[in-house]
Amino acid sequence: MSLPPAHVLLDARPRGLDGDELRLWARNYAGAAGAAHVSRSYSFPYALVSWHSDRVGVDIEAVAACDEAFGRSICTPAEAARAPWSSDEEIVCLWSGKEALAKALGDAVRYDPRRLASPAGWSGEASGPWRARVVAVPDGYCGWICWRDPHSPR
Numbered sequence: 228m229s230l231p232p233a234h235v236l237l238d239a240r241p242r243g244l245d246g247d248e249l250r251l252w253a254r255n256y257a258g259a260a261g262a263a264h265v266s267r268s269y270s271f272p273y274a275l276v277s278w279h280s281d282r283v284g285v286d287i288e289a290v291a292a293c294d295e296a297f298g299r300s301i302c303t304p305a306e307a308a309r310a311p312w313s314s315d316e317e318i319v320c321l322w323s324g325k326e327a328l329a330k331a332l333g334d335a336v337r338y339d340p341r342r343l344a345s346p347a348g349w350s351g352e353a354s355g356p357w358r359a360r361v362v363a364v365p366d367g368y369c370g371w372i373c374w375r376d377p378h379s380p381r
Contacts, residue, residue, distance in 0.1 A: 231279075231358065231360065231372070231374065232264075232277045232278060232279030232283045232372060232374045233260070233262075233277065233278055233279070234275065234276060234277035234278075234285060234362060234372055235256065235275075235276050235277075236273060236274070236275055236287075236362070236363075236364060236370075237249065237252055237253055237256065237273065237274040237275075237276065238272055238273055239252075239271065239272040239273070239274070240272050244272075246269070246271050249269065249271060249272065249273075249274050250267075250269060250274070252274070253267045253269070253274035253276050254267070256276050257276050257278060260276075260278040262278030262279060262280065263279075263280055263281070264278065264279050264280070264281060264282050264283045265277070265278045265283070266278075266283045266284045266285045266327075266330050266331070267285065268285045268286045268287045268326070268327075268330075268370075269287070270287045270288055270289045270368060273287055273364065273365070273368065274287075275287040275362065275364070275370055275372075277372055277374075279374050280377055281374060281375040281376070281377040282331045282332070282333070282374060282375040283330075283331055283372065283373070283374040283375075284326070284327040284328060284329065284330025284331030284332070284335070284372070284373045284374070285327050285330065285362070285370070285371065285372045285373075286323045286324075286326035286327040286330065286370065286371050287323070287362070287364055287368055287369070287370040288319050288320075288322060288323045288326070288368065288369050288370075289319075289367060289368055290315055290316045290319045290367050290368060290369060291315065291319065292315055293315045293318040293319065295310070297318065298310060298318045298321075300340075300341070301318075301321065301322050301325065301340040301341065302321070302340075302341060303341060303342065303343070303344050303345075305344070305348070306321065306344070306345065306348065316369060319369050320347060320361070320369040320371070321345045321347050322340070322345075323369045323370060323371045324345040324346040324347045324359060324371040324373070325338075325340045325343050325345045325346075326371070327346070327359065327371035327372055327373040328343060328345070328346055328357070328359065328371075328373040329343060330373070331357070331373040331374055331375060346359030346371065346373055353376075355379065356375050356376050356379030357373060357374070357375060357376070358373065358374050358375075358376050359371060359372065359373040359374075360372060
């Protein structure tokens with residue numbers, strides 16, 4: 228198994244950056260890493276940036292109120308069977324994990340969250356060649372990182 232991807236949480240507030248400036252900072256930070264694969268996610272005032280030798284995806288989301296309809300709209304049938312969830316944070320983290328995985332798979336817009344199992348349900352932070360873990364982010368936010376282990380069979 229390979230090392231997990233490197234990642235950094237950028238905070239716009241100490242630098243007095245607006246949203247556009249935060250995005251530029253994150254793009255420049257990722258470019259300076261010089262890695263083959265880079266992923267970025269934004270939830271102002273934060274940006275989460277990751278880089279790795281193989282495919283990688285990150286996501287950071289602010290925890291907000293979620294209704295049951297939203298929860299069900301992002302769940303696979305197995306995930307929906309475990310509803311109701313205990314908190315808004317649980318629903319947002321389920322979504323964030325799916326977003327990070329979809330980015331690592333290549334194109335987050337192509338993946339229907341109802342057909343993509345969240346890494347939150349994976350045993351041992353792994354599913355086949357894919358790895359995932361929760362990223363430490365400030366209270367009120369949820370973050371995930373997913374990557375392909377370059378040493379796993381393709």
